[in-house]
Amino acid sequence: MSSWFHIMILIPFLFAIAVPYIYKQLTPRIHTGWFVLFIPVLIFVYLFAFIPQISKENTITATVPWIPAYNINFTTHIDGLSLIFGLLISGIGALVILYSIFYMSKHREALHNFYVYLLLFMGAMLGLVFSDNIVVLYVFWETTSVSSFLLIAYWYEREKSRYGAQKSMLITIFGGLAMLAGFIMLSMITDTYSIREMVSNAADIPSHSLFVPAMILILIGAFTKSAQFPFSIWLPDAMEAPTPISAYLHSATMVKAGIYLVARLTPIFGGAAEWFWLVSGVGIITLLYGSVNAVRQTDLKALLAYSTISQLGLIMSLLGLGSASLYYGVGNDSSVYAVAIFAAIFHLVNHSTFKGCLFMVVGIIDHETGTRDIRRLGGLMHLMPISFTLTVIGSFAMAGLPPFNGFLSKEMFFTAVLNVSNMSVFNADAIGLAIPVIAWIASVFTFVYSMILVFKTFRGKNKPEKLGRDVHEAPIGMLISPLVLGSLVMVIFFFPNVLSDYLLNPALHAVLPTLADAGELNVKISAWHGWNTELFMTLGVIGLGALLYIYLKKWYRIYHLYPDNFTLNNMYNLGLEKMESSSKFITERYMTGFLRDYLVYIFSFIILVVGGAMWLFDGFSFDPSSDAPANFFELGLMFAMIITAITVLFSKTRLTAIVAVGALGFLVSFFFVLFRAPDLALTQLVVETVTTALFLLCFYHLPQMKKEISRVRFKAVNAFISIGVGVLVTIVALAANGNRLFESISSFYENSYELAGAKNIVNAILVDFRGFDTMLEILVLTVAGLGVYTLIKLRPRRDRNEGAE
Amino acid sequence: METLMSILVGILFAIGTYLILTKTLLRIILGTSILGHGVNLLIITMGGLKKGGPPLLGIKNLTYADSLPQALLLTAIVINFATTALFLVLSYRAYKVLGTDDTEQLRGTENE
Known part of the structure; x- marks a missing residue:
């Protein structure tokens, strides 16, 4: 039983070895993806069977020793939180691979590379969410960074792919190293590498002097991975990867690793004011930054990238706001703030469904029309009716409209930010009021870009002259995966409590174990909750958002007011350039060649x-x-x-x-x-x-x-x-x-006559006691002799010709 | 004797190092040769000087000179010879092909 779980994590790695052989043998007869597909399906089914157990508050732990001398063991731990992630990784992984079978041409693409990287990522991600040992978690964490790098650079002959890959590598590995330092500090505080043991000793940790440094370093790791402001700049460039990868890594799973880490460590750090302000502050800034920037994008994938940044910020801020519940300890107030954590997990699932669906549809549009530029698209509604429907479902869910799952989690988000404005701790009264306002403004922009996504692409005039080809609906195989995700968006809206009972509440209990033990957590989701402030906020978002969308052309110019030189991207490029030139300068100073x-x-x-x-x-x-x-x-x-x-x-x-x-x-x-x-x-x-x-x-x-x-x-x-x-x-x-x-050890050799039959001690040492050394000395002589001979005798042909002339 | 030898070795090291730091290839090779002599004398001095007869069992002595440094040196002398020979031929070839024996002019070109 226990070992099966480890094997499940290792299966993607093991199967990756076989992929190149399958590719070599069967291409182009059968698409390699069909063979890879059964791996995530198998894992999904296997994990699905855990749901009944986990929903009854059981957790399962298994250990395989790795470096027992240092107390580093490959311990897997299954609870509500990791199970949700495991299901997302394997479920969306299966859909993405199915989609990729139709998206990636088996005639032109290097599929063996593609699927090896993909499996590498899948295994690393599963290992990340199921490890209990922070050292093991770190190893898997960096493996996801490396596989993400390989996948972004998949079309490595394009310069932009290489640029994007390098950027994501530099930023996420930088964060990963900071996180490693934080992990080491954390293990110094608690004297253990196990997250569970840390959580059980959580009460003693905040008083330690390394508490805040460890927190900041770990958060840098989480923020870089989850593309939080100001580390978010790598995500738009990561869109150079093939679209299945963008859907899988850069919206549904990998970028959520930071969210996972923050949620996982909330029992340890939550309740501290620094954690509350850092996580919710950075999250809410990212939410605003992403949504405002998404509106100005003209590339559909760039728009989705910024919207992903924004949504990740939303989830992050919810986790920060919810951490306040640990400050209050057990009591009525705490469950009020615990709703925020619940909303975070809920929105995380919802985001994976609707954003995955949207990415796949954008991939279809790209595949069928040859462009993702909004200015060249339009009027596709009648040509691609299924894609249109799916886009409407995904975008409206993203905008937070009923009857889609985004509406439920968006309403809970509003509840959470409104709760904070009433909060009396962490000096929240002054800034506390600003949080709902920022959240609301960001939601308006979210509504605007969701509408851009739907209406600029599918309504308006068809511009066939700009596309230069006939456009029709995608093949059915390509539509299956987005259809599954799109229907999930609706199903979750109508039956949210099934999801809540079986998965979300157990996950909530994993994040807030102390409150769960007190039996205070059981959140019910309801679509209709009366004419309350949240509903009016949503109505306001729709009203103002619609106005802004209609008059987009009138106010769009304000984006040009922001000077280009001060964008984060320019600063990154400049920094990189300066680092290169200054290191070259320094190296040239001392590497003189003399x-x-x-x-x-x-x-x-x-x-x-x-x-x-x-x-x-x-x-x-x-x-x-x-x-x-x-x-x-x-x-x-x-x-x-x-x-x-x-x-x-x-x-x-x-x-x-x-x-x-x-x-x-x-x-x-x-x-x-x-x-x-x-x-x-x-x-x-x-x-x-x-x-x-x-x-x-x-x-x-x-x-x-x-x-x-x-x-x-x-x-x-x-x-x-x-x-x-x-x-x-x-x-x-x-x-x-x-x-x-010391006394000389030469007396040891004075019995050379008895041992070696030699009266000359020096000679006996050379040819007998240390005979091998002498043999190697002769080898050196031989090599030198060969060198001398070659240098004198052998000439390059050019020389000899010159001599003959 | 050991003290005087240490000073002599120091002088040989200083002169050898100075020659190695010059630009002419021939001087550099001569420098390594002198440095080699310095090392050899240093090792044998460290073994203690004149503490007994030569390490030959046929000669009746109560004590023998330390045989280990001698064995080390025998190897060192031969290897020293090999490297000196290689150096010489290398500089000869370098001069033939590149036309200079000045290390300042023998720098690699940019981005080689």
């Missing part, structure tokens, strides 16, 4: 780190007491070495320099003799002879050594660094010499 500069960095770093460590830890000590005595002859050798080395430094000709370096090598071999190392002395003699010969060979080919002509500063820096290195090495050597911490 070998010496890089060596200066390396040597300076060595001086800084080693010298700094010596200085910081007071590491220098000097103890010459155990030094071996030095006789006159040795002092003479040292003096000779210094002289020859300085000769190299100041030599004017190549010959002097090479001979001096050779002399240096022979002097070193003298030292080896003195230091009781006969093998070294012999090797050094041989090697030095060969090296000098090599130098002399190349001497013939290399140019005359020029006197270095460089600025004084260049030479001064070089001198400074090289003296620094020299002094440092001396200091380290002296310090090491003065403090022998």
Whole structure:
């Protein structure tokens, strides 16, 4: 039982592996989508079977260990909230895949890419909503960002797709990383990674000093994902993705992940004034921003994108307003505000149905007419009657009109904002009155753009000359999915309480567990609730909205008053450009391509780190007491070495320099003799002879050594660094010499005769004890030898031709 | 003796580093060679100097000089030789093909 649930989450990932093979074998005979379709259907049916259990307030938890040492386990937790999301992900996923079978041409499109990304997303999203462990949740969260990036860039040969994909990636991953930091803080506060355990200890959390930072960081993650103002700018550009993807990721599921997270964490953060103002404030601003901007769009998908931003803001603000119920604790007032949370979940479901439907219809219009530009469309009502009906259903639901489900949740939204204006906590009395006003204005704009969507596209004059093709209704297969969603819009309006009893109330209880335990939550939805303020607000929206729509041309010009330079998009572009140019500027400052500069960095770093460590830890000590005595002859050798080395430094000709370096090598071999190392002395003699010969060979080919002509500063820096290195090495050597911490381990090798049959210990170490090292040394020699040979012997063909000419 | 050797090694390091930081390829190679000598002397000095006879079991000694640094050095000398040879040939080829031995002129071109 428990493992089945994990398998359900993993199935999309596993099946994704098979998709390319299916595509390769069966294209173009059978559309790959038919094989993918059964995965979400299977998951949907499987999840559907949980409804009876969950609606009775049961929750199911199962754990598979992942990194048990760090207490990170893949724990799945099914309650009302996650089940609603699971059903949306799999249900809409199935409809979208069915739709895509007709939308994506099996002859032209790279379907294997498309369905692999889609399945990746589906699995990640399921994992996200069902994980109880925040680390696992984070991993799935970022996976949805990555799959969204891949899907937006699906037509990667288009520049706009790449731009949109990059934008969404940058913004959502930025938010994801902020969220990760918030999660880590949260786990530091509570000492657990499990959300359930955090919720059960929720009372102790607000007093912690990390409470507010953790809240803000997590909210940044939620706001970026759910396209809240000012992070919303990525969503309109994400519309470059194929329309099934826009319907699925960028309106129904992925953008709701932020909403899910806010709802999921409400028991932990809710009740705090910061949470209340941040979530509801940002939500209500987003609601207004999205709806006002949607009206000015001419591209149907852009219009829907802004409307999605606006609706997400609505849901977000409801969650914020509803969090006040946790402030009041158990009591009568709390259930008044709990209605807002209920409305949020209800509207979330409604939005997925009507917006999914609208996106699919827009996709059909695009597919059939070849354009989504409102200015080129018109009069499609008689040509595409089914699409028209579906648009009316979706748009009217969006505008909040009866008899569609949007009306119910919009009325509840008005109830929630009116409750807030009466609220006495969080200093809400002053600003509290502004919230219903803003909400109402935003609703008017929502009404206007909903009407634009219906009437500008389907009414008015048909403009076939602008389309250049015959327009007719879409094939039936393409219409099935929007028809299902459209009928759901109506069904929910007429039977809202079925949905409420089985899904919405359990979800509400998951968000507000303390109130649910007190038995105070059971919301009933009714379409008719008397002549109250909410109804008058709706009537006002319809009246003013209709007026504004009719006189759209007269007031439309106010949009041009806003300077283009100050749009969020321009700021984003400018910021990106500046970041690129300044990082290029900085990189070019130090990446000079000049070998010496890089060596200066390396040597300076060595001086800084080693010298700094010596200085910081007071590491220098000097103890010459155990030094071996030095006789006159040795002092003479040292003096000779210094002289020859300085000769190299100041030599004017190549010959002097090479001979001096050779002399240096022979002097070193003298030292080896003195230091009781006969093998070294012999090797050094041989090697030095060969090296000098090599130098002399190349001497013939290399140019005359020029006197270095460089600025004084260049030479001064070089001198400074090289003296620094020299002094440092001396200091380290002296310090090491003065403090022998361990006895030499060489005595271990003194039984070399017994073990290896060798009387020469050094040779025994090389060829016996450390034989492998020597073998690898020989390998290095071989490689160097090959290098030398190739460099001398092999020429590019061009060279040889030149030689022949 | 060890103290004096440490100072000598320091001087060799300083001269080697200075040569590596110059522009001419030949000087750079000479610098690495001197640096190599400095390293070799440093390692053997760190093993302690003249603390016994050569590490040959045939010769009757009470103590032997530390054999481990010697084994390390034997490897180091040979590898040093290999890299010096490669460096030399590389600079020879670079000069033949590119016509200069000045590292300032050997910078890569833009966006290479």
